Amino acid sequence: MSPTTAFGTFFLPGPTEVREEIMTAMLQPMIPHRGPEFERLFERLQQGLRPIFKTERPVYISSSSGTGMMEAAIRCAPSGRILCLVNGAFSERFAHIASMCGRDVDRYEVAWGQVHAIPQLDERLSMRKYTAITVVHSETSTGALNDVRAISDCAHRHSIACLIDSVSGLGGAELHFDEWKLDYVLTGSQKALALPPGLSFAAASASFIDRANGTHDRGVYFDLVELDAYARRNQTPSTPALTLFYALEAQAKSIAAEGLETRWARHKAMAVRTQEWITKISDETGKKLGNIAPLGSQSPTVSTIRLPSDTPAEAFTAAVAKHGIVVGAGYGKLKSSTFRIGHMGDHTMESLERCLAACSSVLRS
Ligand SMILES: *Cc1c(COP(=O)(O)O)cnc(C)c1O
Numbered sequence: 001m002s003p004t005t006a007f008g009t010f011f012l013p014g015p016t017e018v019r020e021e022i023m024t025a026m027l028q029p030m031i032p033h034r035g036p037e038f039e040r041l042f043e044r045l046q047q048g049l050r051p052i053f054k055t056e057r058p059v060y061i062s063s064s065s066g067t068g069m070m071e072a073a074i075r076c077a078p079s080g081r082i083l084c085l086v087n088g089a090f091s092e093r094f095a096h097i098a099s100m101c102g103r104d105v106d107r108y109e110v111a112w113g114q115v116h117a118i119p120q121l122d123e124r125l126s127m128r129k130y131t132a133i134t135v136v137h138s139e140t141s142t143g144a145l146n147d148v149r150a151i152s153d154c155a156h157r158h159s160i161a162c163l164i165d166s167v168s169g170l171g172g173a174e175l176h177f178d179e180w181k182l183d184y185v186l187t188g189s190q191k192a193l194a195l196p197p198g199l200s201f202a203a204a205s206a207s208f209i210d211r212a213n214g215t216h217d218r219g220v221y222f223d224l225v226e227l228d229a230y231a232r233r234n235q236t237p238s239t240p241a242l243t244l245f246y247a248l249e250a251q252a253k254s255i256a257a258e259g260l261e262t263r264w265a266r267h268k269a270m271a272v273r274t275q276e277w278i279t280k281i282s283d284e285t286g287k288k289l290g291n292i293a294p295l296g297s298q299s300p301t302v303s304t305i306r307l308p309s310d311t312p313a314e315a316f317t318a319a320v321a322k323h324g325i326v327v328g329a330g331y332g333k334l335k336s337s338t339f340r341i342g343h344m345g346d347h348t349m350e351s352l353e354r355c356l357a358a359c360s361s362v363l364r365s
Contacts, residue, residue: 008324011355013140013168013302013342015190015197018247022195025250026243033242039234041245046234048252051260052170052193053185053203055177058231060224061248062200063241066167066188069200070094072222073134073163073184074101076204076212080131083108083124083160085116085151088139089332094165098134102217106130112334113142113292113304118150125158132161138169140191141331143304143340144293145173149180156181161208167191170201171255172267172301172344183208189244192267192301194345195251199244204228254346267300270343270352274303277356285363287311292338301344304330306337313339316362323358 010017031037042061049059062068074082074097084095086109098105108124110116116135125133133155137148152162164185166175172192177185186202189195202224204212209228212218218225221238230237255263275291275298282289287308291298307313313329313336320327330338341359343352 008321008326009351009354010326011341011343011347012326012328013191013340013344014188016192016194016342016345017347017351018194018196019346021254022247022250025246026196028246030242033236033240041249042234042236045245045248045252046231048249048256049201052252052255053177053201054175054179054260055203057177057203057205058228060202060204060227060231061236061240061245062202062222062227063198063236063239063244064200064221065190065197066165066186066200067093067097068222069186069188069202070165071097071101072202072224072227073186074098074103075218075222076208076215076224077103077163078131078161078211079215080104081106081129083130083133085121085133085135085146086110087114087116087142087144087146088112088136089141090165090167091134091136091139092332094134094136094163113144114294115144115146115297116151118147118154121151121154122157125155125160130158130160132163134163134165137164137166137175138173138299138301140168140302140340141304141334142292143299143302145169145297145299147297148175148182152180152182161211168299168301168342168344171260171263173299174264177203181205189248191342192344193251193255195247196244198241199248264300266348267344269349270347271298271300271303273349273352274341274343274356277360278303278305281360281363287363289363292334301342303341303343304334304338305341307339309337312336319362320358323361325355325358327355327359
């Protein structure tokens with residue numbers, strides 16, 4: 001993959017590298033969004049998106065970043081108290097959104113890098129009455145992967161809706177919306193789907209939408225009931241970011257051609273390779289690097305790697321950038337102590353090797 005930015009090749013955990021073919025797809029002319037041509041485009045996008053979510057439900061396309069569909073989740077969640085599972089910066093954002101939308105919120109926080117265990121969650125859900133929980137699938141600040149299937153099942157045993165942020169998961173980490181009987185899953189364009197930023201996507205179960213109908217103050221822009229009604233007519237409630245829709249159409253074709261299972265496997269292989277590299281470079285240099293997420297709950301799309309205390313992340317990422325490779329500094333309270341490799345989207349083992357070689361050469365010097 002050749003770099004598409006002046007900065008070098010992006011291994012940021014969003015926005016990630018976007019292939020030239022996808023950039024070129026955005027040069028297509030405007031069409032009216034109330035007309036048959038747009039409806040056909042929307043229908044094609046549905047055919048591309050449904051297999052990515054593994055659902056037969058409509059997939060809502062919002063002209064907003066991922067945060068928009070997080071807010072939609074909260075605005076349309078059944079009224080009542082929400083328990084927010086927090087294990088990093090993005091799951092904390094979900095809790096923040098819930099509070100700022102006026103909801104009663106409890107946080108169930110575990111150490112950053114860790115994931116939520118089912119027995120403890122079960123206990124929390126027995127202690128107080130909740131109508132919904134929020135959870136982040138792949139916590140992009142820590143590289144930890146929550147078992148959203150088990151978490152959703154646990155919530156359902158308590159008759160609680162489970163709102164899942166899979167912004168850096170979907171398209172790279174295994175998820176089956178229908179088979180796992182999920183209520184709501186959202187994602188963004190600029191992470192594992194390797195699109196430019198600006199779109200977010202969500203699927204909701206029929207019963208979630210039915211219940212949302214009875215929820216007051218859903219607002220307008222992020223009203224899932226409205227998005228659902230329009231999606232059925234192959235339309236969007238307001239003017240769509242048409243240019244990005246073209247990019248999505250091109251990328252959905254590539255994802256279908258690769259096959260989603262193959263795509264999941266590619267991401268997993270990149271995460272495993274990164275973990276191997278961490279061990280090897282630590283042994284070689286005597287510097288103690290480490291993935292902050294434990295083995296067994298590491299995200300296939302992003303690795304958050306602790307740096308030795310004499311190597312602040314800002315200096316490290318700047319040195320790596322001189323090799324034409326852009327890795328991310330840490331996020332939130334991990335800003336200086338960790339760096340992040342987004343091995344997601346259209347990256348391959350080959351492009352990852354170049355990234356790891358650049359990181360190695362900085363660590364050796
Ligand atoms: C990037 C990200 C978001 C926020 O997405 P925006 O596109 O910046 O609004 C939310 N959750 C997770 C897990 C993310 O990685």
